[in-house]
Amino acid sequence: MSIKIFDSKVRKVVPFDTREEGKVAMYCCGPTVYNYIHIGNARTMLWFEFIRRYFEYRGYDVTYVMNYTDVDDKIIERSKIEKITPDGIALKYTKAFEDDLAAMGAETPDIVSKATDHIGGMIEAIEGLVEKGLAYESEGNVWYSVEKFDGYGKLSGRTLDDMRAGERVEPMPGKHHPLDFSLWKAAKEGEPSWDSPWGPGRPGWHIECSVMSTKYLGMGFDVHGGGTDLIFPHHENEIAQAEGLEDSEFVRHWMHAGMVQMGAEKMSKSLGNIVLAHDAVAQIGGEVLRYWALSGSYRSQVVFSDSALDDARASYERWSTFLSSARHSLGDDMPEAPVHPRRKVGGEGLEGPGSEFTQRFISSMDDDFNSAGAFAAVHELVTEGNKALEATHGGDVEARARLIALTSSFVELIAALGFGFAPSEGGSDVLVGGLVEFLLEMREQARAEKAFERADAIRDKLSELGVITEDTPSGTRWRLGAAD
């Protein structure tokens, strides 16, 4: 078995073939830290972090790099609005970004690189491009000359002529070609700036990604990711910069995630129809959002709506309910969730009742990260687990062994998917656990006396407070759900 991915450069599914055996070097375009990110940004970043995890699950040694754009026009604007320095804005929203992604179960990349820590490298790269005749200076600005780079348009599948036809922008003064893009911007009064051979200024947006990705990963690294809206011009420009300078291939495989839709329209800052990830985490919860974001193909557009989230929540709860039920039933025999599950190519460890589902999970994911198929495998595993769980109540020893094996596969796959599932029964709060247990004992007494009104009153009150109780043949189990 081996992984296949859809490579946007050739627009088809190709064998995943790494530069170095057993290692993956990947880069994803990160946020511009001028505000909270919206849920569309978040989905893309969750996906690439998930892909990174999956490579690790499949035994690869991964180096994952993400950039933070911390110098930009929008940061400068925002700093005027919030009346704090551009640095302060960048710091504030970098922290928020990291917290919000963590709440959705994403781990930090191996390397996060800030644009402002790499200005020197960018200046060198720009100088190199100027020397090679691919860029030119004009009044303190430096522009990339797209006509000088042969392959310009190869990623997005267009030619300069195609694009000229649909021009919608006024050419900037000083540019040779309307599509020439900025490498270095001359500083205006009061803006953050750095000294350069062309005078004080700051880098254009695109240059940071080519410089930082190749600094940490070298030329020809394995995977470069981002949203489809970055294909043109951002990624096209990255290629022009990196390959123009180095004369070798920049990236082996390009991957692009589909856009989040609000109704019939793309969620985008310019349309103003955005939902901030920060707010969504607070209102919906990180894990349900994660389920929503990852359960469909990364390449498809996906609608963000109440009904989509309701579906995601219901499906997710099927998993969390199974987990807490298994925990209740198995007690000390409950398998531990591996924090970083790793499964090498091959069949080792793939025996037993859960293996069928693990194999289906892997073969789906190997096929261009088909998470829909992988999620289906987990759901079917849960169905088998629930059957074993019922049989276990009857004291069936074999069923208990099967439940342990199935649960063990389940927690492995859940960890591979990046779901944490904090224990809810008892929670971390000993006091709450004790009180609930006490009330359940009272209720048990009432039930024994057939005083069902009293028993139901206790159950209703607990439910009102967010404690879900379920009677089983081997006792009442409970878990924390949403309070009314």
Add this chain to the structure above:
RNA sequence: GGCGGCGUGGCCGAGUGGUUUAGGCAAGGGCCUGCAAAGCCCUGUACAGCGGUUCGAUUCCGCUCGCCGCCUCCA
């Protein structure tokens, strides 16, 4: 106008040249339960339209219609 993607049962959403079902949600019926909840079982016969290729197409090709993305900052 140019480039690209998509159109699957009530909803979301995988997949495949043919005989056996994706999966989830919702719905109906049943089992279990003191009643619930959770769970399990059963039910639904779908692939936009029109042509073509083929012994056979939802699955390949063409056209039509519809939707979306990119071509401007954007995940």
